[in-house]
Amino acid sequence: MPVSPFSVVQDGAGPFVGTLNGVNLTPGNLISIKLSNFTSVVDWYLQVTGTDETSTPPVLSGVNIISNKVNTPSTVVTFPMPLGAGRAFLFSSTVTGPGGPLTTTFTVYVLTVHGFRVGATGEQRETNATFGWAAILNPLIRTGAGVIRYDDTLALPVTGATNVQDIIDILKGISPISGTSTDVTLSCPPTVAILDAVYIVSPGTVDKASAVSIATAPALGLVVSKPSPTTAIVRISGEVPGFGGLLTGSTYFLGIIPGDILSPPIDAPGHVAQVLGVAANPTTLVVNASANLVML
Numbered sequence: 001m002p003v004s005p006f007s008v009v010q011d012g013a014g015p016f017v018g019t020l021n022g023v024n025l026t027p028g029n030l031i032s033i034k035l036s037n038f039t040s041v042v043d044w045y046l047q048v049t050g051t052d053e054t055s056t057p058p059v060l061s062g063v064n065i066i067s068n069k070v071n072t073p074s075t076v077v078t079f080p081m082p083l084g085a086g087r088a089f090l091f092s093s094t095v096t097g098p099g100g101p102l103t104t105t106f107t108v109y110v111l112t113v114h115g116f117r118v119g120a121t122g123e124q125r126e127t128n129a130t131f132g133w134a135a136i137l138n139p140l141i142r143t144g145a146g147v148i149r150y151d152d153t154l155a156l157p158v159t160g161a162t163n164v165q166d167i168i169d170i171l172k173g174i175s176p177i178s179g180t181s182t183d184v185t186l187s188c189p190p191t192v193a194i195l196d197a198v199y200i201v202s203p204g205t206v207d208k209a210s211a212v213s214i215a216t217a218p219a220l221g222l223v224v225s226k227p228s229p230t231t232a233i234v235r236i237s238g239e240v241p242g243f244g245g246l247l248t249g250s251t252y253f254l255g256i257i258p259g260d261i262l263s264p265p266i267d268a269p270g271h272v273a274q275v276l277g278v279a280a281n282p283t284t285l286v287v288n289a290s291a292n293l294v295m296l
Helices: 134-142 164-172
Strands: 007-011 016-018 030-035 043-051 077-080 087-096 102-110 174-176 182-187 197-202 205-208 221-228 231-241 251-254 275-281 284-288
Touching (some): 007 102, 030 087, 182 205, 182 221, 197 221
Antiparallel strands (some): 007 016, 007 030, 030 077, 043 087, 087 102, 174 182, 182 231, 197 205, 231 284, 251 275
């Protein structure tokens, strides 16, 4: 009877299952692998020949690390599945004996947090005996897997972000106050006060903006409240009450005094001009900060 290189895999204390079409496993569990039938097998060789781009091959107990020879054909090989979602390990199983040597491959996986498999280098049809890699890629395509295109031009309110995660973190803090107002909660120095115009100094943090230099602009919006000395709620768009002496209908710009607004802008070399909003009445500014600065 010819020997067989096919293996079965156990996830923790679960049952041994066949490896056709791959096996989904649990991170942190002890994984066991054995031949499905070791009758007439003289030698068994088992090794990890490929992984996903974030993983390294695990150490297999009962396997010689140089020759990849398993102690005996009846040995149950074990290894701890690394923690973390989205893993793939491609194995090669070779047996010698009548009709041999014979080799087969199989892959074990830890699913992503969204329930998808990732691929391992060298995989062909291990994830699906019929469709191979298409079985990994097509579900992602059909569910509209997120593709973020970055055009290198950031606009308010995410000016100052350095990567996609920074942008997400800023946007997660934005909450609509009404049909016409949008606020975002950010960190700030204690010196920042209510009604100050502020700019982003680092992801999630603002300070007083000024038209004196491009380094302190553009303004994100105006502070409408301070839940704590180092936390500011910034109104990006909508009405900001609390002023005194605004000229109704006038356009207000970022001022040269840190945090201040003024109308008209100061025309001085090296300064910037940024529209912040229009006065609805002497005490209320309708904010709609523009990220388009004019260097003076």
